[in-house]
Amino acid sequence: MKHLFIVNPAAGKCDRTVQLKSLVESVLGSRGLEYEIHVSKGPGDCEALARQAAETGEDLRLYACGGDGTLNEVLNGAADCDNAAVTHYPSGSGNDFVKLFDQPEAFRDLERLLDCQEARFDLIRCQSGDTVRYAGNVCSMGLDARIGTQIVRFRRLPLVTGKGAYILSTANNLLQGIHRPYQVELNGQRFQGDQTLICVCNGRCYGGSFTPCPDAEPDDGLLDVLLVKPVNLLQVAMVIGKYQKGQYAQYPDLIRHFRTDKLKIACARDSVVNLDGEALFSQEIEVSVVPRRFRFFYPAGLHYRSKERKQEESGVI
Numbered sequence: 457m458k459h460l461f462i463v464n465p466a467a468g469k470c471d472r473t474v475q476l477k478s479l480v481e482s483v484l485g486s487r488g489l490e491y492e493i494h495v496s497k498g499p500g501d502c503e504a505l506a507r508q509a510a511e512t513g514e515d516l517r518l519y520a521c522g523g524d525g526t527l528n529e530v531l532n533g534a535a536d537c538d539n540a541a542v543t544h545y546p547s548g549s550g551n552d553f554v555k556l557f558d559q560p561e562a563f564r565d566l567e568r569l570l571d572c573q574e575a576r577f578d579l580i581r582c583q584s585g586d587t588v589r590y591a592g593n594v595c596s597m598g599l600d601a602r603i604g605t606q607i608v609r610f611r612r613l614p615l616v617t618g619k620g621a622y623i624l625s626t627a628n629n630l631l632q633g634i635h636r637p638y639q640v641e642l643n644g645q646r647f648q649g650d651q652t653l654i655c656v657c658n659g660r661c662y663g664g665s666f667t668p669c670p671d672a673e674p675d676d677g678l679l680d681v682l683l684v685k686p687v688n689l690l691q692v693a694m695v696i697g698k699y700q701k702g703q704y705a706q707y708p709d710l711i712r713h714f715r716t717d718k719l720k721i722a723c724a725r726d727s728v729v730n731l732d733g734e735a736l737f738s739q740e741i742e743v744s745v746v747p748r749r750f751r752f753f754y755p756a757g758l759h760y761r762s763k764e765r766k767q768e769e770s771g772v773i
Contacts, residue, residue, distance in 0.1 A: 457515045459484060459491040462502050462530055464522030467548040476521055476547070483566045502526050506533025510540040517541050517753065519569075523548015524662075528591060528732035531579070531750060535590050541574055541751040550733070553593045555661040556674060556760045568755035575760070576748035577674040580658050582731060584738035591731040592674075592750055594662040595743055597721060598636065598653030598684070601730035602629045604663055622664075635686040636727065642681060642719035652684040652695075654721060656743055660702075660762070662732075669713075670702035671764040677747040681714040718744040 461480055465471040477493055484491045496502045506518055510533060518540055520530035527544045534540040544554050546563050554560040562568050580591040596604075603625045610621035610628075635650040657669040657680040669680040682704055687695050695710055704711040722740040729736040754760075 457490070457517060458509075459489055459517050459519065460505075460509050461491065461493045461519045461521055461545070462505050462526070463493065463495045464502055464520075464526040464547075465495055467522030467526055469549070472547050476545075479566055483570070487570070489570075496522075496526075500529065502529035503533040506530040506540070506542075507537075508533075510534040510537035513537075513539055515539055517543070519543055519545050521545040521547055523733070524550050524552050524593065525733045527553055528593075528734050531592050532590050535579060535749060538751070541753045543569060543572070543753045545569065550662070550664045552661045552664065553659055553732070554754075555667075556659055557754060557758045558760075559755070559758050562755040562758060565755065569753075571756050572753040573756050573758070574751060574753040575675065577750040577752050578658055578677060578679075579746040579749045580656060580679065580731075581744045581746050582729065582736065583742045583744075584729070584736060584740065587736070587738075589731055589734075589736055590746070590749075591658070591734075592752075593657075593659035593732045594730070595656040596653060596662075596730045597638070597723075597727055597741075598651055599629060599634055600653045600655065600663065600666070601728050601735075602632075604730050604733060605728050605735040630689065630692070634689070634692065637724060639722040640683060640719060642714055642716045647683060650686040652687050653682075654684075655682045656680070656719070657682070658745070666700045667702045668699050668704065671762045673762060673765060674760065675748060677745060678715045678717055679719075679743070679745050681716060681719060683712045683714075685710045685712075718742070 463473050465473045494505045518530055520527040531542050534542055554563045580595045582589050582595055606625045607621045610624040635652045638651045640647045655668055657672045658674050660672050661667045668682055672680040698706055720742050726737045726739055
């Protein structure tokens with residue numbers, strides 16, 4: 457088995473390539489394991505490197521070394537190759553996907569990551585025309601998608617921190633309009649009209665601190681969907697605060713929750729679609745779940761079941 461580390465030097469606040477190379481050489485070298493380290497040269501390169509390696513058919517473990525966008529590129533490169541398993545070595549700003557697990561910090565322990573378990577997770581399939589992209593964690597449209605995908609633009613400004621970039625992006629998008637008109641079809645129902653945002657969850661956390669669907673399971677063959685109705689400036693902090701904490705049930709008239717295996721979203725003009733932090737622009741998308749497509753390995757002994765599922769399995773509920 458080969459271990460392939462795909463490093464994104466642009467992830468996070470600084471380039472950790474040198475430190476990571478030293479760690480990999482020390483840990484895998486001491487175990488006599490076969491490994492390669494490849495460093496991305498630009499957007500799309502991590503996906504190309506993953507695809508090239510996976511298409512050899514060789515038994516392979518891929519380590520996405522970067523943030524959630526890096527993981528997204530690697531899983532898109534390996535999605536159609538069952539010989540390749542993927543994991544995340546987190547070195548980005550959010551590292552949200554691994555927050556599924558009870559000890560997300562363990563993914564930075566390479567010794568523990570080598571002594572791993574494996575699960576088969578679902579993928580979110582997003583099709584726009586002939587373009588097909590996958591997400592392992594979240595697909596969203598609306599206010600949060602605009603804010604999240606524009607943060608990088610503000611982060612490039614002098615003296616602007618990650619939190620500052622988020623605040624600037626939020627302010628900019630609130631001024632441009634909180635809600636937009638969409639048509640959403642799912643579970644035999646059609647919702648037409650303005651929406652503040654539409655979030656489709658396979659994972660539980662995104663945007664660094666948002667956990668809108670804390671009971672979402674990554675391997676149940678279903679997507680958790682939240683539709684947030686139009687809100688005004690006075691309601692934004694209140695409603696988004698509850699949405700952020702997964703307390704959508706407290707506002708049933710404003711936030712609707714569905715579980716489904718597919719849905720369609722249409723809008724009058726090109727809108728940004730957030731796929732694990734990566735941006736796609738489209739007027740119409742079809743979103744569906746691909747059950748257990750994603751081979752994901754993680755440090756042995758970690759758990760990813762939601763609190764609700766743990767209670768179900770123990771017979772408490």
